[in-house]
Amino acid sequence: xxxxxxxxxxxxxxxxxxxxxxxxxxxxxxxxxxxxxxxxxxxxxxxxxxxxxxxxxxxxxxxxxxxxxxxxxxxxxxxxxxxxxxxxxxxxxxxxxxxxxxxxxxxxxxxxxxxxxxxxxxxxxxxxxxxxxxxxxxxxxxxxxxxxxxxxxxxxxxxxxxxxxxxxxxxxxxxxxxxxxxxxxxxxxxxxxxxxxxxxxxxxxxxxxxxxxxxxxxxxxxxxxxxxxxxxxxxxxxxxxxxxxxxxxxxxxxxxxxxxxxxxxxxxxxxxxxxxxxxxxxxxxxxxxxxxxxxxxxxxxxxxxxxxxxxxxxxxxxxxxxxxxxxxxxxxxxxxxxxxxxxxxxxxxxxxxxxxxxxxxxxxxxxxxxxxxxxxxxxxxxxxxxxxxxxxxxxxxxxxxxxxxxxxxxxxxxxxxxxxxxxxxxxxxxxxxxxxxxxxxxxxxxxxxxxxxxxxxxxxxxxxxxxxxxxxxxxxxxxxxxxxxxxxxxxxxxxxxxxxxxxxxxxxxxxxxxxxxxxxxxxxxxxx
Amino acid sequence: xxxxxxxxxxxxxxxxxxxxxxxxxxxxxxxxxxxxxxxxxxxxxxxxxxxxxxxxxxxxxxxxxxxxxxxxxxxxxxxxxxxxxxxxxxxxxxxxxxxxxxxxxxxxxxxxxxxxxxxxxxxxxxxxxxxxxxxxxxxxxxxxxxxxxxxxxxxxxxxxxxxxxxxxxxxxxxxxxxxxxxxxxxxxxxxxxxxxxxxxxxxxxxxxxxxxxxxxxxxxxxxxxxxxxxxxxxxxxxxxxxxxxxxxxxxxxxxxxxxxxxxxxxxxxxxxxxxxxxxxxxxxxxxxxxxxxxxxxxxxxxxxxxxxxxxxxxxx
Numbered sequence: 001x002x003x004x005x006x007x008x009x010x011x012x013x014x015x016x017x018x019x020x021x022x023x024x025x026x027x028x029x030x031x032x033x034x035x036x037x038x039x040x041x042x043x044x045x046x047x048x049x050x051x052x053x054x055x056x057x058x059x060x061x062x063x064x065x066x067x068x069x070x071x072x073x074x075x076x077x078x079x080x081x082x083x084x085x086x087x088x089x090x091x092x093x094x095x096x097x098x099x100x101x102x103x104x105x106x107x108x109x110x111x112x113x114x115x116x117x118x119x120x121x122x123x124x125x126x127x128x129x130x131x132x133x134x135x136x137x138x139x140x141x142x143x144x145x146x147x148x149x150x151x152x153x154x155x156x157x158x159x160x161x162x163x164x165x166x167x168x169x170x171x172x173x174x175x176x177x178x179x180x181x182x183x184x185x186x187x188x189x190x191x192x193x194x195x196x197x198x199x200x201x202x203x204x205x206x207x208x209x210x211x212x213x214x215x216x217x218x219x220x221x222x223x224x225x226x227x228x229x230x231x232x233x234x235x236x237x238x239x240x241x242x243x244x245x246x247x248x249x250x251x252x253x254x255x256x257x258x259x260x261x262x263x264x265x266x267x268x269x270x271x272x273x274x275x276x277x278x279x280x281x282x283x284x285x286x287x288x289x290x291x292x293x294x295x296x297x298x299x300x301x302x303x304x305x306x307x308x309x310x311x312x313x314x315x316x317x318x319x320x321x322x323x324x325x326x327x328x329x330x331x332x333x334x335x336x337x338x339x340x341x342x343x344x345x346x347x348x349x350x351x352x353x354x355x356x357x358x359x360x361x362x363x364x365x366x367x368x369x370x371x372x373x374x375x376x377x378x379x380x381x382x383x384x385x386x387x388x389x390x391x392x393x394x395x396x397x398x399x400x401x402x403x404x405x406x407x408x409x410x411x412x413x414x415x416x417x418x419x420x421x422x423x424x425x426x427x428x429x430x431x432x433x434x435x436x437x438x439x440x441x442x443x444x445x446x447x448x449x450x451x452x453x454x455x456x457x458x459x460x461x462x463x464x465x466x467x468x469x470x471x472x473x474x475x476x477x478x479x480x481x482x483x484x485x486x487x488x489x490x491x492x493x494x495x496x497x498x499x500x501x502x503x504x505x506x507x508x509x510x511x512x513x514x515x516x517x518x519x520x521x522x523x524x525x526x527x528x
Numbered sequence: 529x530x531x532x533x534x535x536x537x538x539x540x541x542x543x544x545x546x547x548x549x550x551x552x553x554x555x556x557x558x559x560x561x562x563x564x565x566x567x568x569x570x571x572x573x574x575x576x577x578x579x580x581x582x583x584x585x586x587x588x589x590x591x592x593x594x595x596x597x598x599x600x601x602x603x604x605x606x607x608x609x610x611x612x613x614x615x616x617x618x619x620x621x622x623x624x625x626x627x628x629x630x631x632x633x634x635x636x637x638x639x640x641x642x643x644x645x646x647x648x649x650x651x652x653x654x655x656x657x658x659x660x661x662x663x664x665x666x667x668x669x670x671x672x673x674x675x676x677x678x679x680x681x682x683x684x685x686x687x688x689x690x691x692x693x694x695x696x697x698x699x700x701x702x703x704x705x706x707x708x709x710x711x712x713x714x715x716x717x718x719x720x721x722x723x724x725x726x727x728x729x730x731x732x733x734x735x736x737x738x739x740x741x742x743x744x745x746x747x748x749x750x751x752x753x754x755x756x757x758x759x760x761x762x763x764x765x766x767x768x769x770x771x772x773x774x775x776x777x778x779x780x781x782x783x784x785x786x787x788x789x790x791x792x793x794x795x796x797x798x799x800x801x802x803x804x805x806x807x808x809x810x811x812x813x814x815x816x817x818x819x820x821x822x823x824x825x826x827x828x829x830x831x832x833x834x835x836x837x838x839x840x841x842x843x844x
Contacts, residue, residue, distance in 0.1 A: 180803050183591040204806065208592040344699025347787045348677055361679075485590075489805040499788045526806075528588070 136420045137167045139192035142407075143178035145376070148441055155437040159427060166420060186210050191412035193421045197244045198407055202236065203482040205410070211243040212411040217422035218242060224430050227447045235405045235479060244408035245425055248443020251371045251403050251472040252299055254391060258384045260290045260365040268386060270471070271401075273394045274330055277366070278337070284365050285339030293341050293351065293358055294334035295368040296498030298491045299390070301327040302480060307396035311480045313487065316519045321512050326393065328501060328508040328515070335502045343502035355380055371465050372406045372443045378461045387468045401472050402479040406443030444469045486526025490519045585812035595809060602813035612789070612797065613814070620794040623705070624772035627712035632764055635716035639723035640753070653724070660717030668711070669781035673698065676707045698783055701790035708778045708791060719764045726760030727753070758837045766826055773822050794818060 142152060149172050156168045171192065173181060179201065185191050191210060205211050217223045218233070223245065225233060236244035254277075256268055264287040266280055281292030294300075298312070305312040305323035315323055334340050341349075341364050349358040351367060359367040360381045368390065369377060378385050389401050409428065411421045428434050435450050440458055444466055445451045455466045497515045500506050506514075560567070585602055589595035606613050642652055662668050675681045676697035683693055697703045734752050743751065776795040779785060785792030794814070802811030 183803070187591050204590070204592060208590075210592065342696075342699075343787065344696040345678055347699035347704075347783075348696040350784065350786070352784075485806065492800070492804075496789045499786070503788060505788070 135165055135167060136417050137169060138194060138417055138421055138424065139169045139171065140194045140424075141171045141182070141192040142196035143173055143175045144196075145174070148172075151438050151441050155428070155434050158433065158437060159424060166424075168424070189414055191414050193412055193415040193417055194424065195410045195412055196247075196407055197410040199235070199405055199479075200483050200487065202244050202408065202410075203238060204485060206238050206243050207485075210413055212413045212415060212418050214242040214245060214411065214422070214425075215240075217419070217425075222419060222422040223426045227430070227449050229446070229448065231403070231478065232405065232446045235403075236408050236410075238482070244405075244410040245429060246405035246408055246446050247429065248372065248406040248440065248445060249403045249469050249473070250406035250443045251401065251469055251476070252303070252368070252390045253371055253374070253387050253468060254366055254368055254389065255359065255374065255377065256366045256386045256388070257290075257359055257362060257381075258386050260284060260288055260362065261386065263288050264290075264365075268388050271389045271475075272391045273396075274391045275394045277391045278334065281334075281337065281339045281365075288365075290362060290365045291341040291358075292334070292337075292339050293346065293364040293366055293368075294331065295351075296327075296331045296495070296502070297368075298487075298494055299368060300330075301494065303390045303400045304330075304393055306400035306402070306477070306480070307392045307398060309398045313480070313484055313490075313523070316490070316516060317484075317523055319516065319520055321516050324516055325508070325512045328498075328512045331498050331501050332508040335504070343499065346502070347499075359385070370404070370406070371469055374465050374468075375441075375461055387464060389472065399475050399477050401476050403469070403473055403476045404479055405446075440466070484523055484527065486523045489522045489526070493519055493522065581812040581815055584809050585816050587809045588807075589809040589812075590806035591803075591808050592806075598809070602810045603817075605810065606813055606817065612792075615789065616792050616794045616797040619705075619790065619792060620773060620775070623709060623712075623775065623793065624769060627709045628765070628768045628772050630709065630713045631716050631768060632719060632761065634713050635719035635764070636723050636757075636761075638716065639720045639727060640749070642720070643724060643727045653721070656720060657717035660715045666777065666781055669777055672707065672711050672778075673782050676703075699787055701787055704783050704787060704791050708782065711778055711782075712772070712775070719768060722764055723757070723760055726757050730756045755838050759839060762829070762833055762837045766829055769825060769829075770822055773818060 140152075140156065142148070144152070152172075153170060156170055160166060160168055178196075182191070182195065186205070186208070197205065197211075202211075214223065214236075218225050232246045232249070233242055236242050236246055254272070261268060261284070264284040266283055268280065269276065272280070277292070277294070284290055285292065301323060302312045304327050305315055308323060310320075310323065312323060315321075335343070341358055345363065346358065349356050349361075349363060351357050354360075354373060354376050357367050357377060357380075358364040360377070367377070371387075374385070374387065392400050409425050411418055411425070415421055428438075429445070430447050430450070432450060432453065435445055435447075435454055436457070440454050440462055445454055451466070455463065458466060493515060497506075497511050501508060501511050584595060586597060586599055587595035588598050588601070638656055642649055642656070659668075677683075678694045678696040678699075680697075682697065683695065686693055695703070697707055730753065734756070735748055738748050738752060774795060775793055776799070779791050779793035779796045780799070783791040785796055795818075798811050798814045798818075801807045801814065
């Protein structure tokens with residue numbers, strides 16, 4: 001065992017013991033038959049003189065016996081290949097004569113060939129696009145859930161039926177695996193032609209010139225934008241050039257449990273203030289015992305900053321603490337309140353995950369989310385949920401609600417078929433038949449005509465979302481610019497800082513100054 | 529005749545002495561050809577990526593763009609201006625320090641119980657090994673989450689024996705950490721199997737003579753079993769320490785590092801840096817620090833082994 005541990009190549013020993021050794025033993029057995037046969041027939045040192053009289057058949061018996069013994073030896077050796085044996089065993093060598101060795105190598109080559117062809121078969125079908133003059137193959141890639149995968153695949157099949165000269169290969173994963181996969185593909189120069197893109201990642205991908213210019217296709221009419229609001233095109237544009245086409249509008253929202261509200265006998269205004277939420281929480285807890293959740297995350301602090309006419313990341317870069325200070329103060333105020341969900345329970349019912357959100361099992365009466373998650377939260381909760389806008393500071397100078405593109409389609413700069421991809425994008429956003437299949441699953445359609453028709457076709461819960469997005473679009477102001485590089489780390493920092501306040505480890509003031517200086521460091525570091 | 533003379537002539541040329549057949553007939557060649565599929569994979573997916581990551585650890589690299597050389601910048605940041613790095617390192621150390629010895633004790637205890645052969649011993653071994661097979665899977669992580677939830681199995685059981693509680697075990701730093709350690713201890717199967725084989729190697733004669741001399745069961749365990757088992761313990765210890773430092777799923781799925789990053793393992797922070805925060809170069813530097821640290825710990829154990837590991841063969 002010690003020898004094994006000290007040996008530089010223990011895995012080779014194990015492999016040899018498991019594969020090479022039995023195989024060579026078997027060959028030994030085969031030749032053993034031949035030599036034993038000869039020995040038995042002609043006689044030599046090992047065989048008693050009387051045996052010389054044995055006829056060929058008896059010689060055969062002896063030979064097969066010796067083979068049997070070799071196999072038996074091998075068999076028991078194999079059985080007794082216990083852990084320690086493998087480790088102390090030395091690499092088997094010797095006992096193989098030349099001819100057998102050639103055979104061994106032939107065998108090995110056959111194994112290797114099988115291995116290689118097995119590999120190449122796998123990659124051959126998926127990675128290499130079929131090059132054909134008339135037929136165009138596009139690759140389409142998105143993140144999502146089972147509903148989205150099914151609907152998108154249906155839409156793609158419909159498109160391929162209508163356009164027989166186009167083949168679309170689809171790939172999908174869930175959100176968390178998607179970006180790892182995409183960045184790996186990007187570094188290999190093998191991005192799919194059409195990529196589902198998110199607002200948080202668009203600047204990162206554009207900066208490393210992975211995304212194709214879509215404005216070109218909008219100008220030449222391949223993508224019809226006559227029915228799409230300008231703000232929607234702007235949301236996918238960087239420095240006046242559009243790199244991503246929004247697939248649906250999304251808006252931040254606070255959701256509440258209708259049952260609890262009715263029991264408590266309170267009314268939720270469509271645009272509550274933070275102070276109102278505080279009072280509501282107090283009332284509801286007194287009457288029903290249901291607790292309140294206050295969002296300490298980046299969405300809330302962005303809303304606070306917007307209400308004062310600035311942007312969260314701009315403030316951080318400027319080293320200003322105003323909005324962060326107000327936000328941390330609010331978090332601390334809610335954390336101290338009796339009606340708030342306790343920090344350990346909140347940790348367990350992680351509101352980042354739809355399935356475990358505290359509103360789902362009525363631990364809290366409210367929660368915070370984006371409109372395109374509303375349908376799945378309603379489904380998980382199995383109850384009627386109400387919608388209102390994100391709470392704003394009482395002293396708000398400006399409106400802070402905004403419409404956010406739920407997700408985009410982008411075309412990869414490396415794509416060989418940009419025009420065909422653009423044509424598909426146009427069909428996906430502007431055609432009635434595509435949207436009849438997609439049913440607004442990616443958010444309210446950006447084409448206003450289509451959105452109006454779709455409103456009459458969707459079910460009650462989706463209708464709630466359509467109505468809410470329509471209501472927000474009346475008051476919405478332009479969204480914050482795409483997150484700067486390093487925003488992911490800043491969000492993580494904000495989360496853990498807010499947690500510390502909730503657990504009572506630090507005061508809001510201390511948290512503010514620490515957070516702002518650290519966040520600024522992260523952003524400047526990332527911008528390098 | 530002619531052929532032979534030609535062959536002789538060819539062989540007489542210096543450097544051309546061996547034919548291909550002879551080359552291939554050399555000992556070991558067949559073995560290497562056989563393990564070639566493994567070697568190809570080993571080099572392509574382990575050695576080359578390792579070397580690449582070593583190179584990337586000296587760069588600023590976000591996967592999407594091109595890496596730019598920054599010399600020791602990543603290492604400087606790591607050691608001097610990233611408190612979270614030391615925090616996660618400390619947390620992982622804490623985890624290893626408690627989970628590894630506890631797991632080994634558990635494994636040894638169960639192995640001693642199972643070493644007596646009975647009709648069902650094979651069945652029991654399989655059952656006790658099960659948690660290790662499914663151990664690092666996401667499903668078990670989610671199961672663990674449900675067990676320790678405020679309305680989960682543990683609190684229900686406590687309720688049955690009279691302790692009514694709604695503690696969110698995963699919501700408090702101390703209990704969250706210990707629920708992860710408990711999960712690690714529960715997965716003692718592979719160490720247990722190695723202990724089992726080690727126990728069977730101990731000569732029965734030792735026990736027999738000890739019994740004749742009147743040694744009690746306890747005494748036999750501490751005087752015979754434990755010393756004879758030290759090489760196995762040593763092997764398990766090293767294996768488990770390395771595994772412990774590599775723990776990822778538990779922290780990533782069960783607690784996501786919460787609360788307050790108190791269960792954020794080193795590997796998870798490394799993953800976040802590499803893929804979520806787009807600092808792959810920094811992630812690689814972190815990975816290499818871990819490689820060196822685990823290497824140093826292993827080396828230390830090897831150096832100290834002749835103080836406590838007993839090898840029958842090398843009696844001094």
